[in-house]
Amino acid sequence: MTDVRNHQYDVLVIGAGGAGLRAAIEATRDGASVAVICKSMLGKAHTVMAEGGAAAALANKDPRDSWQTHFRDTMKGGKYLNDWRMAEIHAKESPDRIRELEQWGAIFDRIPPGLKGADGKPLKAGTISQRNFGGHTYPRLAHIGDATGLELIRTLQDRGIHSGMDVFMEYTVRRLFKSDGRVSGCFAYNRADGTLHTFQGKTTILATGGITRCWAVCSGSWEYTGEGHALAYWAGAEMGDMEFVQFHPTGMIWPPSVRGILVTEGVRGEGGVLTNSEGERFMFNYVPEMYKDEFADTQQEAQAWVDEVIADVTATQRRPPELLTRDVVAKAINSEKKAGRASEHGGVYLDISWRDEEQVKKKLPGMYHQFKELAAVDITKEPMEVGPTAHYVMGGVKVDPVTQESSVPGLYAAGEAATGLHGANRLGGNSLTDLLTFGKRAGEYAAKAAAEIDGYLEISQTDIDAVVAETLAPLNRQEGENPAKVVEDLREMMQEKAGIIRTGALLEEALSDLDELGARGEKTAPGGGRIYNPGWHQALEISAMADISRMCALSALAREESRGAHTRDDFPVPDRSHWGKVNSVIWLEDGEMKIRHDPCPPISAELRALLDASDLSEEE
Amino acid sequence: MSREVTFRVFRGEPDEDGVPNGELVDYTVEMDEGMVVLDVIHKIQAESAPDLSCRWNCKAGKCGSCSAEVNGKARLMCMTRMADIEEETPEGEPVLIKPMQAFPLVKDLVADVSWAYELNKTIPPITGPEEKDWVFSQEEADRVQEFRSCIECMLCVNTCHVLREHNMFDEFAGPRFFVRLADLEMHPMDAGDRLEMVKDDLGIGYCNITRCCTDVCPAGINITDNAIIPLKERVVTEYYDPLAILAKKLGLRK
Numbered sequence: 001m002t003d004v005r006n007h008q009y010d011v012l013v014i015g016a017g018g019a020g021l022r023a024a025i026e027a028t029r030d031g032a033s034v035a036v037i038c039k040s041m042l043g044k045a046h047t048v049m050a051e052g053g054a055a056a057a058l059a060n061k062d063p064r065d066s067w068q069t070h071f072r073d074t075m076k077g078g079k080y081l082n083d084w085r086m087a088e089i090h091a092k093e094s095p096d097r098i099r100e101l102e103q104w105g106a107i108f109d110r111i112p113p114g115l116k117g118a119d120g121k122p123l124k125a126g127t128i129s130q131r132n133f134g135g136h137t138y139p140r141l142a143h144i145g146d147a148t149g150l151e152l153i154r155t156l157q158d159r160g161i162h163s164g165m166d167v168f169m170e171y172t173v174r175r176l177f178k179s180d181g182r183v184s185g186c187f188a189y190n191r192a193d194g195t196l197h198t199f200q201g202k203t204t205i206l207a208t209g210g211i212t213r214c215w216a217v218c219s220g221s222w223e224y225t226g227e228g229h230a231l232a233y234w235a236g237a238e239m240g241d242m243e244f245v246q247f248h249p250t251g252m253i254w255p256p257s258v259r260g261i262l263v264t265e266g267v268r269g270e271g272g273v274l275t276n277s278e279g280e281r282f283m284f285n286y287v288p289e290m291y292k293d294e295f296a297d298t299q300q301e302a303q304a305w306v307d308e309v310i311a312d313v314t315a316t317q318r319r320p321p322e323l324l325t326r327d328v329v330a331k332a333i334n335s336e337k338k339a340g341r342a343s344e345h346g347g348v349y350l351d352i353s354w355r356d357e358e359q360v361k362k363k364l365p366g367m368y369h370q371f372k373e374l375a376a377v378d379i380t381k382e383p384m385e386v387g388p389t390a391h392y393v394m395g396g397v398k399v400d401p402v403t404q405e406s407s408v409p410g411l412y413a414a415g416e417a418a419t420g421l422h423g424a425n426r427l428g429g430n431s432l433t434d435l436l437t438f439g440k441r442a443g444e445y446a447a448k449a450a451a452e453i454d455g456y457l458e459i460s461q462t463d464i465d466a467v468v469a470e471t472l473a474p475l476n477r478q479e480g481e482n483p484a485k486v487v488e489d490l491r492e493m494m495q496e497k498a499g500i501i502r503t504g505a506l507l508e509e510a511l512s513d514l515d516e517l518g519a520r521g522e523k524t525a526p527g528g529g530r531i532y533n534p535g536w537h538q539a540l541e542i543s544a545m546a547d548i549s550r551m552c553a554l555s556a557l558a559r560e561e562s563r564g565a566h567t568r569d570d571f572p573v574p575d576r577s578h579w580g581k582v583n584s585v586i587w588l589e590d591g592e593m594k595i596r597h598d599p600c601p602p603i604s605a606e607l608r609a610l611l612d613a614s615d616l617s618e619e620e
Numbered sequence: 621m622s623r624e625v626t627f628r629v630f631r632g633e634p635d636e637d638g639v640p641n642g643e644l645v646d647y648t649v650e651m652d653e654g655m656v657v658l659d660v661i662h663k664i665q666a667e668s669a670p671d672l673s674c675r676w677n678c679k680a681g682k683c684g685s686c687s688a689e690v691n692g693k694a695r696l697m698c699m700t701r702m703a704d705i706e707e708e709t710p711e712g713e714p715v716l717i718k719p720m721q722a723f724p725l726v727k728d729l730v731a732d733v734s735w736a737y738e739l740n741k742t743i744p745p746i747t748g749p750e751e752k753d754w755v756f757s758q759e760e761a762d763r764v765q766e767f768r769s770c771i772e773c774m775l776c777v778n779t780c781h782v783l784r785e786h787n788m789f790d791e792f793a794g795p796r797f798f799v800r801l802a803d804l805e806m807h808p809m810d811a812g813d814r815l816e817m818v819k820d821d822l823g824i825g826y827c828n829i830t831r832c833c834t835d836v837c838p839a840g841i842n843i844t845d846n847a848i849i850p851l852k853e854r855v856v857t858e859y860y861d862p863l864a865i866l867a868k869k870l871g872l873r874k
Contacts, residue, residue: 040675040677040683040685041675041685041733041737042737043683043772044677044678044683044684044685045677046677046678048677048678048682048683048771049678049680049682049683096752099752099753100752102752102754103746103748103749103750103752103754104745104746105745105746105804105807107761107764107765107768107807108761109758109761110756110757110758110761112758113757124755125755125757126755126756126757127753127754127755128753129758144765144768145765147682147769149682150682150768150769150771151768154768154770154772158740158745158746159745161737161740161741162741162745167737169737192726192730193726221676221677221678221679221683222676222677223677254654255652255653255654255655256652256653256654257652257653257654257655257656257659258654258656258680261679261680262680366682369681370680370681373681373699373701374654374656374680374699374701375654482666482667482670483670484665484666484670485666488666526670526671527670527671528670528671529671531633531673531726531727532673532726532727532728532730533670533671533673534665534670534671534672534673534674535665535670535671536670536671538670
């Protein structure tokens with residue numbers, strides 16, 4: 001009989017990135033006992049990698065900004081597939097989430113003295129400064145140089161450890177348990193010592209981040225293997241919009257060992273220009289119709305905007321096309337490569353070296369060090385080479401926009417694990433305020449629901465025995481492949497067949513390849529024992545990666561149009577009459593993955609009036 | 621032409637008394653262009669030793685997970701380029717990789733740093749004004765932002781001789797937490813006072829300013845000069861300066 005230790009908490013929070021910690025803080029504030037269960041050590045989660053900033057309409061830097069404009073920008077960036085209620089809540093509540101973070105110790109960059117707004121009135125010196133980013137009409141991102149994620153996670157960590165939450169570090173959750181149709185707890189193993197654990201919880205919050213490790217070129221850490229998405233799916237939850245995976249336009253591409261590491265959009269926000277091998281500033285050729293009025297069409301005008309930004313005066317010029325949304329810039333880079341105008345190592349050039357050396361080091365210290373130390377490139381003197389990298393999944397667990405509860409009672413989701421806010425494409429800076437806003441809401445409503453429940457639901461011993469056997473199986477196999485090989489093949493396959501540009505034929509192939517990869521994943525033999533064994537951990541990740549990849553390929557195959565982050569070579573234009581009005585939904589039924597398309601929820605007239613009328617008339 | 625490099629890696633677990641029990645194992649791998657030490661470890665895992673333990677997350681110097689001792693020097697494996705390592709390693713010798721030696725061992729290259737998480741809980745958090753929208757200058761922010769750039773890699777703690785040689789983990793907070801304390805004490809809006817704690821429980825007096833911590837900090841924080849020495853000065857002013865003590869008694873200062 002294998003030893004399994006049981007724990008009981010009102011609220012289980014799976015994941016300790018920004019969303020998980022924010023949820024846990026809120027839940028403990030409401031009096032719940034809370035367990036935070038996380039794969040890494042506290043403070044190391046993927047949120048730490050966020051660079052550019054957190055988008056909130058504080059209107060410190062430009063008083064013209066408002067939640068209404070933020071709402072409009074988010075919906076436009078998401079190509080109107082967003083859940084408008086989440087976009088509204090996010091735009092309204094983000095400023096308070098940022099202000100509260102400041103009171104918990106976060107030190108955002110400040111507004112210097114002597115600045116004036118568009119109306120000529122002085123800006124308030126010493127308040128939180130804000131930076132320009134793609135798709136945001138006004139400077140909106142609260143930031144700390146280019147290390148905003150570190151500040152955010154450290155602040156939540158230092159707040160959280162005094163809130164009474166118990167943290168189970170280096171635990172991987174393998175299964176959610178259901179009893180009487182409700183999620184009643186989960187099973188986890190301790191990565192460090194190999195011990196096995198069950199957790200009974202009255203409510204459970206998934207704050208497990210993303211899935212981009214399923215692609216060979218990605219900006220994600222090893223953690224981004226999508227277990228959270230898979231746990232929800234296996235528990236019967238509805239998953240939405242899984243075809244939408246954001247390829248960030250600027251990842252490092254050289255040397256090979258750093259391929260995919262993120263280069264912050266902040267570089268372009270600070271005036272970085274994109275050029276091809278012929279030295280042409282190509283983004284002027286890729287401004288979509290819906291953004292034509294808002295972006296500069298000459299180098300002079302773009303430069304005038306940058307000069308205003310550098311001088312810290314309110315911008316009156318239209319912005320450079322480098323600051324178009326991520327989907328547009330990533331596809332433009334891809335097209336340049338296809339047209340034979342790639343940089344030396346197969347990307348394009350991103351150049352900030354025309355700016356003052358000290359300013360670059362001050363505004364982008366992380367980028368300066370990253371390129372200096374990893375690529376031997378001095379970005380104050382020479383251009384960077386960049387290319388698209390899998391960065392973020394807009395799809396995830398479908399949730400109630402107010403409470404964050406999923407379609408399975410007792411299960412909540414927040415942050416990248418959930419879907420709704422970002423539609424077909426996320427704006428930079430919106431994920432950090434997403435996880436704060438909806439992390440808080442998930443914590444609040446999960447704690448409230450837990451308070452209404454007496455005692456814990458019994459977890460079936462059969463269910464426990466099954467997951468224990470499955471968890472230990474790789475260690476009992478004497479013969480088999482190295483799991484690293486299966487994972488590598490899966491990632492290369494997804495890169496090739498379900499990457500930035502897709503076709504029906506390739507996606508069909510991806511689905512059949514996934515059958516084979518999934519089967520191989522069940523036969524790996526990592527060797528070694530239960531103490532801190534990365535081979536064993538990786539062997540266990542494959543089933544989640546295969547199912548997540550399948551969700552993506554299946555919904556990408558179904559969506560016969562190109563929209564936002566989803567591009568079909570065989571259906572290159574948006575289809576406004578049908579696909580622009582539906583969200584995909586995936587669920588598990590009788591052991592099979594099912595898909596359907598639901599109409600987008602109807603938007604209220606009041607909010608509809610805030611949207612860009614010309615976009616909407618085209619959508620009719 | 622392909623080049624090969626041999627890594628001599630510590631493999632083992634602690635025995636029942638917690639003493640590391642293991643051996644150094646040689647692995648030879650082929651080099652690709654631009655590799656960092658962590659890439660080589662990953663290649664060893666993928667090719668021959670899936671159960672070789674090492675922590676890592678971001679692989680971009682932002683999370684501070686992959687700390688280890690490479691050729692006897694504490695560094696982040698993800699930010700240490702093989703080109704530099706090959707240059708410093710004598711011809712024909714393997715590259716030596718060990719876990720951080722000041723901490724207990726979990727397995728192979730993974731150290732048990734739970735001490736740090738326990739200690740952090742004892743430090744009182746920020747106490748600032750209840751009103752929102754705090755106002756302070758960028759100059760004030762700069763001073764603290766240096767400390768906030770700490771990635772908690774624990775390389776400084778691993779290197780500090782008070783901890784590494786004298787094992788004073790119960791009496792001395794070590795450089796990482798003096799950085800945290802300096803962050804709180806110099807925060808423009810914080811009203812808390814942690815100086816007594818810095819002096820007594822956290823034992824700042826044991827630091828004799830050898831600057832070893834500053835030398836290894838991958839975030840480039842000037843730990844000794846900007847965090848530890850100012851904290852020491854504050855402790856001296858508060859507890860040992862006769863004029864200050866008199867002024868306090870007379871109610872001339874807080």
